[in-house]
Amino acid sequence: MSTIRTRKKTTVQTIVAKKANGEKITCLTAYDYFIGRLLDQAGIDIVLVGDSAANVVHGFKTTIPITLDVMIAHTAAVSRGVERALLVTDMPFLSFQPSIETAIISCGRCMKEGFAEAVKIEGGIEMVPTVKRLIECGIPVMGHIGLTPQSIHRFGGPKVQAREERSRNYLKESALALEEAGCFSCVLELMEANTAAEITSSLTTMATIGIGAGRECDGQVLVTNDLLGLREPEFTPKFLKQYADLPPIISEAVSKYINEVKSGTYPGPEHSY
Numbered sequence: 001m002s003t004i005r006t007r008k009k010t011t012v013q014t015i016v017a018k019k020a021n022g023e024k025i026t027c028l029t030a031y032d033y034f035i036g037r038l039l040d041q042a043g044i045d046i047v048l049v050g051d052s053a054a055n056v057v058h059g060f061k062t063t064i065p066i067t068l069d070v071m072i073a074h075t076a077a078v079s080r081g082v083e084r085a086l087l088v089t090d091m092p093f094l095s096f097q098p099s100i101e102t103a104i105i106s107c108g109r110c111m112k113e114g115f116a117e118a119v120k121i122e123g124g125i126e127m128v129p130t131v132k133r134l135i136e137c138g139i140p141v142m143g144h145i146g147l148t149p150q151s152i153h154r155f156g157g158p159k160v161q162a163r164e165e166r167s168r169n170y171l172k173e174s175a176l177a178l179e180e181a182g183c184f185s186c187v188l189e190l191m192e193a194n195t196a197a198e199i200t201s202s203l204t205t206m207a208t209i210g211i212g213a214g215r216e217c218d219g220q221v222l223v224t225n226d227l228l229g230l231r232e233p234e235f236t237p238k239f240l241k242q243y244a245d246l247p248p249i250i251s252e253a254v255s256k257y258i259n260e261v262k263s264g265t266y267p268g269p270e271h272s273y
């Protein structure tokens, strides 16, 4: 029997247990059926339908413009390819901030229409009442603190967090409050590694998933497009490791196709009925 067949379904409890056992947690983003299926088959723990879809799928400069309907459509597509990984949807800007009721309705739609098994919401201690109510409603929540991209205009750019004492205290206090509120995990984005390590060791039931937050987090997440080289060439943050370079492979295949169609080599007799 293959490894894939014997792997069990990942749940929020699996993620918390991995933290308790000191087992690293892996997370990558997906926005469509096929990539969702490839990540799942490769053995990823968490597939995140990130609002980074705004950047890498839709070509926006920030994550702010993506809508709830579009995120639900991406989630539903990914859900059809994911069998074993935990499927988490990123709640887009203003789909959860206006009120607790708005948050319940928006997150509920991601589960009912997109088949998400958990949601991710950006924000620290100020989001605790919303997180508590969502969890009471049966919606598992992944937190997200540090550089939260939906607040990019407030930050004034992608600035590394936890460099000042005030920021460090806010992040530490927020992590503890989100754990207490019941989050099963929390993304720590773009922050000094020492603070991320301190936060991680201060928590027992909320796993930290780092991106640009050093190696001491309980797990790591990357945007899949970035890992495959499908990114703007000028986007080269220090934390990013590119594991493959797909653009030249795609360009070469497309050029070959264009040339063969133009020269009449494709379709050949073997492609005709």
Ligand code: KIV
Pocket: 029, 049, 050, 051, 052, 053, 090, 187, 211, 221, 222, 223
């Ligand atoms: O939208 C996203 O892809 C994210 C991850 C980078 C954590 O929020």
